[in-house]
Each structure stands twice: as structure tokens, then as C-alpha cells.
Amino acid sequence: MSNPVLTAIADRRSIRAYKGEQLTQEQLDTILKAARESPSARNIQPWHFTVVQKPDILKEVNEEAHKNIGSPDIPPDIFYAAPTVVFVSCNAEDRWGRLDCGIAVQTIALTAHSLGLGSVILGLPDAAFTGPRKDHFNQLLKFPAGYSFAVAIAIGVPAGTKEAHPQEPDRITFI
Numbered sequence: 709m710s711n712p713v714l715t716a717i718a719d720r721r722s723i724r725a726y727k728g729e730q731l732t733q734e735q736l737d738t739i740l741k742a743a744r745e746s747p748s749a750r751n752i753q754p755w756h757f758t759v760v761q762k763p764d765i766l767k768e769v770n771e772e773a774h775k776n777i778g779s780p781d782i783p784p785d786i787f788y789a790a791p792t793v794v795f796v797s798c799n800a801e802d803r804w805g806r807l808d809c810g811i812a813v814q815t816i817a818l819t820a821h822s823l824g825l826g827s828v829i830l831g832l833p834d835a836a837f838t839g840p841r842k843d844h845f846n847q848l849l850k851f852p853a854g855y856s857f858a859v860a861i862a863i864g865v866p867a868g869t870k871e872a873h874p875q876e877p878d879r880i881t882f883i
Contacts, residue, residue: 713818720817720821722828723826736792739863740794747811749804752808755798756798756852758849760792772839773832776836777835786832787830788862790827793833793860793863797856800856813860825863838857
């Protein structure tokens with residue numbers, strides 16, 4: 709039996725190379741509608757989605773993250789030249805907010821895949837929001853008052869793909 713949801717989960721990859729073309733408004737609307745339909749604890753919907761398509765802003769966040777991490781082991785461009793990055797912020801006081809944002813970003817990843825787009829879920833931008841310029845970046849990305857960075861996702865037309873990661877069956881315990 710073929711199941712389109714299970715097929716999408718199995719086929720989706722973390723894409724780290726994108727073509728230069730921007731997403732269409734229809735693609736963005738579809739992705740953001742799906743994100744807002746994600747489940748959340750007590751249906752609080754603690755997220756805020758900031759869509760960034762301006763390279764100068766992504767460059768500034770990238771540079772600050774590099775400065776604050778200070779490690780040569782991270783990629784030169786933490787956004788992999790994606791034309792669109794969605795930053796998800798949440799109410800810092802919400803106990804389940806970051807978890808709910810993670811659920812929403814997985815919904816974004818699967819929706820992007822279903823539209824023929826690629827994506828990669830990103831934690832590295834957090835370094836720009838935990839350093840001395842945190843307030844600047846919160847304002848630059850128009851996070852609501854009291855909200856903080858939770859997770860980001862780069863989205864674009866994939867310039868390539870990769871093999872599926874190996875499965876780790878020993879990470880399951882039945883009791």
C-alpha cells in the first residue's frame with residue numbers, strides 16, 4: 709500500500725544547496741498555512757513566523773552567529789544560500805513553546821518537500837540571538853515582545869540532493 713505521507717517522510721532530505729530562484733507567493737502561502745495548522749500544546753499556537761528573503765539580513769545574522777560561535781567547524785553560510793529563511797520565534801515563558809515550534813518547522817519541511825522544494829532545519833542561527841546583539845536581531849526580525857528565537861528553516865529550489873541517512877534500529881526499546 710502506498711501512503712503519500714510516509715513517502716514524503718522517507719523521501720525528504722536536508723538540502724544544503726539551492727538554486728537562485730525565489731519562492732512564489734503561492735508556495736509561501738501554502739507553506740505558512742500548513743505551519744499555522746500544526747498542533748500545539750493546549751492549542752496555544754505559541755509561534756511567530758518571520759519570513760526573510762533579503763540577503764543583507766541573512767548575511768548579518770550569519771556573520772553574528774559566526775562571531776558568537778567562533779568555530780571553524782560551521783559552514784561559511786549557515787543558510788546555504790537559500791533564497792528564503794523562516795525564523796520561528798516563540799513566547800519565552802511558554803513551557804512547550806520551543807517543542808511546538810519544532811513541530812511547526814517539521815510541518816514546513818514536509819510541505820516544502822511536497823511542493824518540490826528543498827529545506828534544511830537550522831539551529832545555528834540561535835547564536836546570533838544569544839549574543840550581545842540579541843535585542844537588535846529580535847527587532848530586526850520583528851519578533852513580538854517577549855518572544856525569542858526557537859528554530860529556523862531554509863527553503864528553496866534544490867540544486868541537488870543526497871542519499872538517505874542510515875537508520876538506527878538500536879535506538880528503539882520496547883518495554
